[in-house]
Amino acid sequence: MSENLITLEHVSKVYRVGEENFSALNDVSLEVSKGAFMSFVGPSGSGKTTLLNLIGGLDRPTTGKVLFKGTDLENMSRDKLAAYRRENIGFIFQTYNLLPVYSVYENVLFPLILNGLKENQVRERVEAMVAKVGLQDQINKKPAQLSGGQCQRVAIARALVKDPLLILADEPTANLDSENSHQILNLMQTLNQEFKAAVIFSTHDEKVTRYIRREVKLEDGRISWDKPRNGTEIET
Ligand SMILES: Nc1ncnc2c1ncn2[C@@H]1O[C@H](COP(=O)(O)OP(=O)(O)O)[C@@H](O)[C@H]1O
Numbered sequence: 001m002s003e004n005l006i007t008l009e010h011v012s013k014v015y016r017v018g019e020e021n022f023s024a025l026n027d028v029s030l031e032v033s034k035g036a037f038m039s040f041v042g043p044s045g046s047g048k049t050t051l052l053n054l055i056g057g058l059d060r061p062t063t064g065k066v067l068f069k070g071t072d073l074e075n076m077s078r079d080k081l082a083a084y085r086r087e088n089i090g091f092i093f094q095t096y097n098l099l100p101v102y103s104v105y106e107n108v109l110f111p112l113i114l115n116g117l118k119e120n121q122v123r124e125r126v127e128a129m130v131a132k133v134g135l136q137d138q139i140n141k142k143p144a145q146l147s148g149g150q151c152q153r154v155a156i157a158r159a160l161v162k163d164p165l166l167i168l169a170d171e172p173t174a175n176l177d178s179e180n181s182h183q184i185l186n187l188m189q190t191l192n193q194e195f196k197a198a199v200i201f202s203t204h205d206e207k208v209t210r211y212i213r214r215e216v217k218l219e220d221g222r223i224s225w226d227k228p229r230n231g232t233e234i235e236t
């Protein structure tokens, strides 16, 4: 059994745009260890989201392999791949992607229901997760009644409640002001340590760099560097 959570071997992704082929990722090889706290950086269009989508099993590479704990995602049926996402991966997006008609409680409950659990088995777990992200007083509110920072906290709780091995956070601070961004990054750093879930950010945000322990730079669909970082930012 591999020690790595994710291994990418010579991954390329080619999109067909009209008559043209466009290469969004080009021969990317990478290993992500358990409990990692890292980011993909690089200009808009460099392939960050494409890479997260391949790791998360939302899309498949044109060539190359994506392995999860040594198992090739390519060998999974659609149903197996959906189960892989539901059970192992938490997604966090720039635009939060909460269900607007549901309360905070129901949004965080939702992934557990999808995983076949009954509400009465998990009510306390959902409430504890909402409290962990500091929203116990907002638990019955709808997303429209919350600030952007609060919405992103709900999304973090929803991603973590199923105890995934990996969180993929695509530009999670892009819609937040500086103070809220730092609060969200602090929270994710704390939860990474507590829950041992690996986190991969994609980001333009320089602030993220101060928290993470590894940074991978993409340019035109290729890795241009991959280096360790301190990850020592303390609450400001
Ligand atoms: N579904 C798609 N069809 C065609 N081109 C795409 C598609 N998704 C992404 N691309 C292109 O692939 C490149 C990388 O996109 P993306 O991974 O979204 O970059 P980033 O997240 O770094 O901004 C961009 O040039 C984008 O236009």
Ligand SMILES: [Mg+2]
Pocket (backbone or CB within 6 Å): 048, 049, 050, 170, 202
């Ligand atoms: Mg993107």
